[in-house]
Amino acid sequence: MCGIFAYLNYNVKRDRRFILEILFNGLRRLEYRGYDSAGISIDSSSSSDPNGQLSFSPLVFRQEGNIDSLVKSVYKDVASIKLNLEELFCVHAGIAHTRWATHGEPSPKNSHPQTSGAGNEFLVVHNGVITNYEVLKETLTRHGFNFESETDTEVIPKLAKYVFDKATEEGDQSVTFSLVVLEVMRHLEGAYALIFKSHHYPNELIACKRGSPLLLGVKELSEDMHSGAPFLDLKFISENRHPKELFLSSDASAIVEHTKKVLVIEDGEVVHLKDGGVSILKFENEKGICGNALSRPSSVQRALSFLEMEVEQINKGKYEHYMQKEIHEQPESLTTTMRGRLKRGGSTKAxxxxxxxxxxxxxxxxxxxRIVFIGCGTSYNAALAARPIIEELSGVPVTMEIASDLVDRQGPIYREDTAVFVSQSGETADTLLALDYALENGALCVGITNTVGSAIARNTHCGIHINAGCEIGVASTKAYTSQIVVMAMLALAIGDDAISSQARREAIIDGLFDLPNKVREVLKLDQEMKELAKLLIAEQSLLVFGRGYNFATALEGALKVKEVSLMHSEGMLAGEMKHGPLALVDENLPIIVIATRDACFSKQQSVIQQLHARKGRLIVVCSKGDAAAVCPGGSSSCRVIEVPQVEDCLQPVVNIIPLQLLAYHLTVLRGYNVDQPRNLAKSVTTQ
Structure with a gap:
């Protein structure tokens, strides 16, 4: 959930002010992930050590609150110590971090970078959770280390100092930065992405990861024959001393404005930036301190890939908020998701x-x-929306699993199963753990993600890229609808060999072609949903009833209202209404009922009648022209939201959009930050 960013310039002069602004801007690009504090580290002015070598003492700045608070604090501190902002550096390594508190409340002392102690010999920024930090803390305390923060992260730089000091005490004066980090990794348990900085290794950075995302961006500042190629051999980078800028980030959105040449760092890799080169070493857990020296690891050769993202995607454009932009981008994201995948056929072709x-x-x-769908939150809801059509067209039993619950109870997964992992980021920690579990049990693993090169995309046997485009808002909108469409196409592909369902499949394909236009039509309800939000602004609770295909719509609509507007909302299966929820109904509690035309329509009419009989305050989402059929006592008894009718399996795509708009307007009207909901982060990469 935390955001990591680092910048290293090599053989290109940059002044300290420029370096600071690069770091600050990198953090701003990561703000959408959610955070409560931030910090950076840069070098002080250079000085000579006793051997005449130039050395730099790292400066650390940390602040609770937003990026602007950090910026003001840094410039104030810089002025107080009279640090020269115009000083030029031919080589400089800076690191930065936005923190989402897990261990310890938001405060400067708990912010990152975390340090090894006085002198800032080793500094670390961290995304993830170290599960064995208490054991490490006890050990390091016995060796004389004092801890200042409440974080799990602080053990990492202190452990690095311990490893470094022990190696040098034992006579290994040539111990490299990467070997120190490899030894630190051997002691860490949990999920992490880390960047190390140390004054013992000036102008070097080390990045490594296990279970949390991390990317390297490479920007060459000289012309070379490879500059236009989509792939670039990393060996070429490591063997030249051309001017370049190197970027490390937990998210591509902080890199794309600088370069599109990236390396997606894989679990167990240690990436060492030194002397303009990039070397990759592979962590091997069984290796460690061997005799009086740290063991030498094997190196890895990798190629850079080309980032499929545009800078415009991470800007708000004409919209006030990212969530608003992404709701209104859904016609385009759906079109992109389907592009090249649907074939209309011809007179003789299906x-x-x-x-x-x-x-x-x-x-x-x-x-x-059987087919087992595994996901969390919105991704789980998308899979739930697609389950009926996959069962219908495939004839294969489909079960649903929340990733964390599957792992907790070690639910049965068999070699004959297909396990489908759904994740917008492709880095969701619980889903990755479930993936490891399914792989261990021999299941065929399929990934459905929005992120090329993500952990799920790399580690599954096969998969589908959603192609929804960059999604910045914490509350997923366009990724959700694109996930449903991808899974509907999956159902069509699985059932493609059945002649009996050919007419049904072709009707769905026709519906998919027309779906972006139907979404454009429903987006015209924006002002109507804003007016509804004004009526609900002071409410404390909201119920949403759905059934069949639209049980998922009820869950997802309630989740959107809950996570951004901070109003209690609950999605419920309408068939369970009489088994408890009916007790909540009165004339004050607002209730949304999804009652569009499908096999469950008559049952939803009955639900509406029962709610009306108990003076329920009803808001009904129905198909165009059905207002009279769903309002028992006429328009005065309930508020009706009419949406276009599409194929039943595609109706959840249309039906969720009014609820997305309602959640957005409720949040803005209630004065909350719609793009950074309280206590939530975009990429849930920690357990």
Whole structure:
């Protein structure tokens, strides 16, 4: 959940002010992930050590609150110590961090970078959780280390100092930065992405990860034959001393404005930035201190890839908030998701779906004993919305698992199962743990993510990229609707060999082609939903009832209202209404009922009648022209929101949009930050 950013300039002169602004801007690009404090580290003015070598003492600035608070604090502190902002550096390594508190309340002492102690010999920024930090803290305390923060992170720089001091005491004067970090990793348990900085290794940075995202961006400032190539051999980078800028970040959004050449760092890799080069070492847990020296690890050769993202995607454009922008981008995100995957056929050809990422595995999926969908939050809801059509077209039993619960209870996963992992980021910690569990049990693992190169995309056997585009708002909107569409296409692909369902499949394909236009139509309800939000602004609770395809709509609509507007809301299966929830109904509690035309329509009419009989305060989402059919006593008895009718399996895509708009307007009207909901972060990469 924390944001990590680092900047290293090599053989290119940058003044301290420029370096500070690069770091601050990198943090601003990560703000959407959620945070409560921030910090940076840069070098002080250079001085000579006893051997005549130039050395730099790292300065650390940390502040509770937003990035602007940090910026003001840094410039105030810089002025007080009379630090020259115009001083030029041909080489400089700076690190920065936004923290989302897990261990210890938001405060400067708990902010990152965390330090090894006086002198800032080793500094670390960290995303993740160290699960064995208490044991490490006790050990380090016995060796004379004093701890100042309440964080789990502080053990890491102190452990680095301990490893370094022990190696030098034992005569290993040539111990490298990467070997120190490898030894530190050997003692860490949990999930992490780390960047190390040390005055013992000036102008060097080390990055490593296990279970949390981290990318390296490379910007060459000289012309070379590879500059236009989509892939670049990293060996070429490591063997030249051309002027360059190197960036490390937990998110591509902080890198894309500088370069599109990136390396997605994999679990267990240690990336060492030194002398303009990039070297990658592989962490091997069984290795450690061997004799009087740290063991030498094996190196890894990798290629840079080309980032498929534009700077415009991370700007708000004409919109006031990212969530608003992303709600209104859904016609385009759906079109992009389907582009090249739907085939209209012709006079002699059937309409089909082509999913290249599954072509070698589709027969195995059809033969599965069952299909298990695994996800968290919004991704789970998207899979739930798609479950009925996958069951219908595949004929394979479909079960649903919340990732954390599957791992907690070690639920049965078999070799004959297909396990489908749904995640917007592709880095969700609970979903990754469930993936490891499914792989261990021999299941065929399919990934559905919005992030190329993510951990789920890399570690599953096959998968589908959602193509929804960059999603900045914490509350997922366009990724949710694109996930449903991708899973509907998955159902079509699995069922493509059944002649009996051909007419049904072709009707769905026609519906998919027209879906972006239907979404544009429903987005015209924006002002109507704003007026509804004004009526609900002072309410404390909201119930949402759905059934069939739209049980997921009820869950997701309630989740959106809950997470951004901070109003208690609950999505409920309408079939369970009489088994408890009916006790809540009175003339004050607002209740939304999803009652569009599908197989459950008559049952939802009955639900509305029962709620009306108990003077329920009703808001009904129905198909166009059905207002009279869903309002028992006419328009005065309930508020009706009419939406376009589409194929039943695609209706959840249309039906969720009014609820997304309602959540957005409720949040703005209630005065909350819609893009950074309280206590929430975009990428839930810690457990």
């Amino acid at each position: 309409k089909t779906v082509l999913l290249g990422g599954l072509k070698d595995h589709i027969k195995s999926i059809r033969r599965s004993r």
